[in-house]
Amino acid sequence: MAARIIDGKAVAAQLRAGLAARVAAAGYAPGLVVVRVGEDPASGVYVRNKDRAAKEAGFASRTIHLPEATTQAQLLAQIAALNADAAVDGILVQLPLPDHIDAQAAINAVAPEKDVDGFHPINAGRLASGQPGLVPCTPRGVMHLLAGTELRGARAVVLGRSQIVGRPMAQLLLGADCTVTIAHSRTRDLAAECSRADIVVAAVGRAEMVRADWVKPGATIIDVGINRLADGRLVGDVAFDEVAAVAGAITPVPGGVGPMTIACLLENTLDAAMARRG
Numbered sequence: 001m002a003a004r005i006i007d008g009k010a011v012a013a014q015l016r017a018g019l020a021a022r023v024a025a026a027g028y029a030p031g032l033v034v035v036r037v038g039e040d041p042a043s044g045v046y047v048r049n050k051d052r053a054a055k056e057a058g059f060a061s062r063t064i065h066l067p068e069a070t071t072q073a074q075l076l077a078q079i080a081a082l083n084a085d086a087a088v089d090g091i092l093v094q095l096p097l098p099d100h101i102d103a104q105a106a107i108n109a110v111a112p113e114k115d116v117d118g119f120h121p122i123n124a125g126r127l128a129s130g131q132p133g134l135v136p137c138t139p140r141g142v143m144h145l146l147a148g149t150e151l152r153g154a155r156a157v158v159l160g161r162s163q164i165v166g167r168p169m170a171q172l173l174l175g176a177d178c179t180v181t182i183a184h185s186r187t188r189d190l191a192a193e194c195s196r197a198d199i200v201v202a203a204v205g206r207a208e209m210v211r212a213d214w215v216k217p218g219a220t221i222i223d224v225g226i227n228r229l230a231d232g233r234l235v236g237d238v239a240f241d242e243v244a245a246v247a248g249a250i251t252p253v254p255g256g257v258g259p260m261t262i263a264c265l266l267e268n269t270l271d272a273a274m275a276r277r278g
């Protein structure tokens with residue numbers, strides 16, 4: 001039996017179309033500002049894609065690109081100005097930042113109600129304590145992809161414990177009544193943990209680590225990984241072909257979780273705008 005392929009590209013397009021309709025009806029263009037510091041090449045691509053998707057959906061989007069030599073004080077002053085700007089609903093500080101800047105200090109400086117990344121400790125704390133707040137975009141996107149999957153009582157294993165994906169992902173699954181295990185690089189037997197799961201979310205950044213014999217037949221496999229192989233191929237954290245022969249449903253890479261992240265950034269920005277503007 002071949003797994004159902006979960007088409008993140010299609011789900012993201014549908015979500016973006018719905019958001020565009022809600023923006024058109026709102027009577028204002030929600031304001032999103034992406035702050036980029038320095039010249040990390042991958043960030044350049046990500047930031048352009050975010051800006052394009054936001055404009056297409058009717059958001060007032062702009063990018064502030066600061067030079068590599070920007071000091072931490074200058075970056076914090078820029079964030080403070082955006083916090084105080086009533087036209088700005090969402091602020092995203094693109095990571096990674098240059099080494100001389102304390103990324104956590106920058107994250108902590110964003111007003112929690114404009115923190116569309118959901119990285120601020122206030123938003124992380126709200127999520128952990130079951131209160132409404134802004135939720136990190138990638139885990140939020142995964143929850144959309146799991147919309148057709150029975151979550152109540154399901155065993156979910158999250159591979160990876162990052163602030164951006166693993167930890168918030170586990171909180172969202174817990175909030176949806178899954179029995180959640182967070183596994184990571186120090187877990188004694190990753191394969192054994194994984195093979196008990198009805199739902200696996202892989203977010204470790206190791207190419208094709210999850211193999212067919214790690215997967216319970218019929219399980220739902222969500223692959224957050226994006227890894228570039230030496231031959232140039234882009235693969236996830238899951239060995240797609242062999243796992244698809246065992247799983248019940250699986251996300252491809254590319255075209256699975258990736259497109260959902262930007263769509264959920266827009267969803268967070270509209271949520272932030274509606275909460276601030278009433």
Ligand code: GUN
Nearest residue numbers: 092093094095096117137
């Ligand atoms: N760099 C890679 N992914 C992300 C993300 O989701 N948010 C931010 N701010 N930076 C990133």
